[in-house]
Amino acid sequence: MTSPGIHGDKRRRESTYGIQNKEKRKICLRYGLREKNLYNLFIKAKKEKENTGNTLIKMCESRLDNLVFRSGLVNTRGFARLWVSQGHFLVNGKKVKSPSYQVEIGQNISFRKKEKMTENQFVKSNLEQNAKIPPYLTFDKKNLIINYLRYPSPEEYSKDIDTSLAVEWYNRRI
Numbered sequence: 301m302t303s304p305g306i307h308g309d310k311r312r313r314e315s316t317y318g319i320q321n322k323e324k325r326k327i328c329l330r331y332g333l334r335e336k337n338l339y340n341l342f343i344k345a346k347k348e349k350e351n352t353g354n355t356l357i358k359m360c361e362s363r364l365d366n367l368v369f370r371s372g373l374v375n376t377r378g379f380a381r382l383w384v385s386q387g388h389f390l391v392n393g394k395k396v397k398s399p400s401y402q403v404e405i406g407q408n409i410s411f412r413k414k415e416k417m418t419e420n421q422f423v424k425s426n427l428e429q430n431a432k433i434p435p436y437l438t439f440d441k442k443n444l445i446i447n448y449l450r451y452p453s454p455e456e457y458s459k460d461i462d463t464s465l466a467v468e469w470y471n472r473r474i
Contacts, residue, residue, distance in 0.1 A: 320469035326461050331360045332377040337400065342470045353463025354454050361452050364391065365399035367409060371439045371446045372431025373423065388412055409446040 314322075328338050345355040360366065368380040368389065381399040383389065389396060390410050391403060403409065423444075433439050434456060438447045 317469075320465045320472075323462050323465035324469050327357070327360065327463075327466055330461065331363070331366060332381060333360070339470065342467070346470075353467045356467070357454075357457055357461070357463055358451050359402065361457055362402050362404075362448075363399065364389065364396060364401040364403055364409065367403055367437065367446060367448060370434055370437055371409075372429065372433060373426055373439075373444075373446075375426065403448050405448055405450055407448050409448070411444050414444055 324338070327333070328335065333341075341359050342352070342356055345352050345359055348355045361370075365377055365381040365384050368374060368384060369377045374380045374383065384399045384401075385397055387395055387397045388411060390412050391401065392407050395412060427441050434452065436448070436450050436452045436456065438449060439445070440447075
């Protein structure tokens, strides 16, 4: 099979805009963010003194829905987002319904109704799977408590995203 037309097999070189946009979209897709959410995180990350790209990913990793997903309680970020927005989690004893809540170092995340959730078949099956928990989290399976120990280092989060390209994309538009 050949591509339609005389010149169908030729490919164009991707522009710098296209490459930068692709990296930005990778971040959005990986963390389940919309464009506006990522833009707002970028504005906050730019105000920090550290590397903007690393700070941006650090903020994405510190979201409540992401930490629930990373703990292995749920299979997908979408499901973690749903449970957080339904109010199933407490952060340091306070009910939080915002998936974008930025968890600080040392804060504990627990179920609001622990007794009810320990009987939940979905939670039981996920706890039995022994998901790999990142080194910046601890998860007490008996009490269902997630503890956020420290921010992840750049080596610990995904290496297939080039944050500098996403930062360049936003810097052009501000």
